[in-house]
Amino acid sequence: MTAPASARTSADLIRAEEPVLAHNYHPLPVVVARAEGAWVEDVEGRRYLDMLAGYSALNFGHRHPALIEAAHRQLDRLTLTSRAFHNDKLAEFAERLSELTGLDMVLPMNTGAEAVESGIKVARKWAYDVKGVPADRATIVVAAENFHGRTTTIVSFSTDETARAGFGPFTPGFRIVPYNDLAALEAAVDETTAAVLIEPIQGEAGVIIPDAGYLTGVRELTDRKGCLFIADEIQSGLGRTGRTLAVDHEGVVPDVLLLGKALGGGIVPVSAVAARREVLGVLHPGEHGSTFGGNPLAAAVGTAVVELLETGEFQRRASELGVILRDGLTELVGKGVVGFRARGLWAGVDVDPAIGTGREISERLMHEGVLAKDTHGSTIRLAPPLTITADELRAAVGALERVLTQGV
Numbered sequence: 307m308t309a310p311a312s313a314r315t316s317a318d319l320i321r322a323e324e325p326v327l328a329h330n331y332h333p334l335p336v337v338v339a340r341a342e343g344a345w346v347e348d349v350e351g352r353r354y355l356d357m358l359a360g361y362s363a364l365n366f367g368h369r370h371p372a373l374i375e376a377a378h379r380q381l382d383r384l385t386l387t388s389r390a391f392h393n394d395k396l397a398e399f400a401e402r403l404s405e406l407t408g409l410d411m412v413l414p415m416n417t418g419a420e421a422v423e424s425g426i427k428v429a430r431k432w433a434y435d436v437k438g439v440p441a442d443r444a445t446i447v448v449a450a451e452n453f454h455g456r457t458t459t460i461v462s463f464s465t466d467e468t469a470r471a472g473f474g475p476f477t478p479g480f481r482i483v484p485y486n487d488l489a490a491l492e493a494a495v496d497e498t499t500a501a502v503l504i505e506p507i508q509g510e511a512g513v514i515i516p517d518a519g520y521l522t523g524v525r526e527l528t529d530r531k532g533c534l535f536i537a538d539e540i541q542s543g544l545g546r547t548g549r550t551l552a553v554d555h556e557g558v559v560p561d562v563l564l565l566g567k568a569l570g571g572g573i574v575p576v577s578a579v580a581a582r583r584e585v586l587g588v589l590h591p592g593e594h595g596s597t598f599g600g601n602p603l604a605a606a607v608g609t610a611v612v613e614l615l616e617t618g619e620f621q622r623r624a625s626e627l628g629v630i631l632r633d634g635l636t637e638l639v640g641k642g643v644v645g646f647r648a649r650g651l652w653a654g655v656d657v658d659p660a661i662g663t664g665r666e667i668s669e670r671l672m673h674e675g676v677l678a679k680d681t682h683g684s685t686i687r688l689a690p691p692l693t694i695t696a697d698e699l700r701a702a703v704g705a706l707e708r709v710l711t712q713g714v
Contacts, residue, residue: 316349332665334672334679341368344694346677357671357678357702359691361509362541362652365568366614367693373571376610377603384602389595395605402612403578406550407563410583414576414600414608418540418566419455421577424594425503425536425564426459428579430479431588433500437532444500446536449485453510454503454538466510486516488523495527501534501562502527506552509541512685513647513654521556528561534585540566540577545615545692548625548650555649561585571611576604620692624650630696631688634703642710651692657684661710670712674705 316337340347344367347353387393400412415421433444450465461469462476483490506521508514528535537560542552549555566577628650635646645656657667664680671678678686
C-alpha cells in the first residue's frame, strides 16, 4: 500500500519515482513541497534559494500574489472553452501582449515547443503564400548549439547529439550555421529561405551572448534577403535580461516573436507567437489550432503577467540586480570560475573542471541551500526570480564562493 505523500520522506519519494516515471530527466535530489517568492521548501522543511526559477518560467517568483489572485479569480468563473467558442479573456490578453511586444497579432499556444513549431509552420506558409517559394522547398536557417524544444521536428535541427540520437528520421528543411557569424548566415540564405530562427541569447548552450551588432545584422540581412526574422525569446524574454525582450538591447523588432515560460507566471503553461499582421495573417480556419491554446485561465494569467511587465519594475530590477550578480561573479574569476557571461539576472558560469562538473557544483550548492542547474560540462546556469533581493543574491554568490573554495 502506498503511503500518503505527507508521510513520505524525500528519499522515499525519489525512490518511488524510479519504477513509474520515464527517465528523461536527472533532477537534483531535492523534493520541493512548498514555495514562496525566491524560496522553496522540501518535504522535511529545509529551505533553498531558487537560483534557476524554472528555466525562467518563474521570473516573478513562486506564487506571486497578483498572479495567484488572477488565477483564483478566473478559476471561480471559467477555465476552458476551447477555441470552438470565444471567451471573455482572450481579446484583452492578445491586445495587451501585442502592445507590449510592438507586434500586430498573437497566436496563443501552451508550451514553448508549441510556439516554436507554430512559428515554423507560419514561416513556411508565409514563404509559399507571400514570398512565392515553390511548394515543399522552404528552408529555415538556424544556429548551431541552439535549444528550441524537444519535438521531433525541433531536434531535427539540434546539434546536441543527446537530444537527437535515436529519434530519427529527421525533418528536412533546415540549414545550420555557427551562432554569432553573420557571414555564415548570409551564405546560407537563398531564394528558398522562409526565415532565420535564432535565440537572441542562447540559454541551454550556457547563456551565450552574441557580439554587439549581431542582432542588428540579422535584422538587416533578413530585410535585404526578403525572409523573416524569428526571435525565440522563450527563455530570454519578459524581463530576464533587464529589458522586456533581449532584442530590445539592440532596438531590433523581429517579424515573429516566440514567447513562453514566464508568460504563464509559473502557474499554467502559456506560450504565444506574436508577429506582423501580414505574417500571422496567412493562417486560415482549420490550418492550425490547439484545444487549450488561449483558454480563459491561461489568458487571465497571461494578462496579469503583461500587467506586471507594463510597469517596467521587473525590467529595472533585473538590470540593477544584474550588476550585483555580475560584480559578484567577477570577484570569483580566478578563484574557481574561469569565465562567465551575464546579462540582467541571467548568467552562465564556467567552473574550473578540476574543481568539478556542473552537476557536482550544483549538488554542492544544494547542500549550501542554493538551487542551480548545470548545462554542458562544467558550466552552471543562474537565473533567479526577478523578485530576489540584493541580500539574497549576494548570499547565493557567497554560497558559490564557498563551494568553489571547498573544491580546491
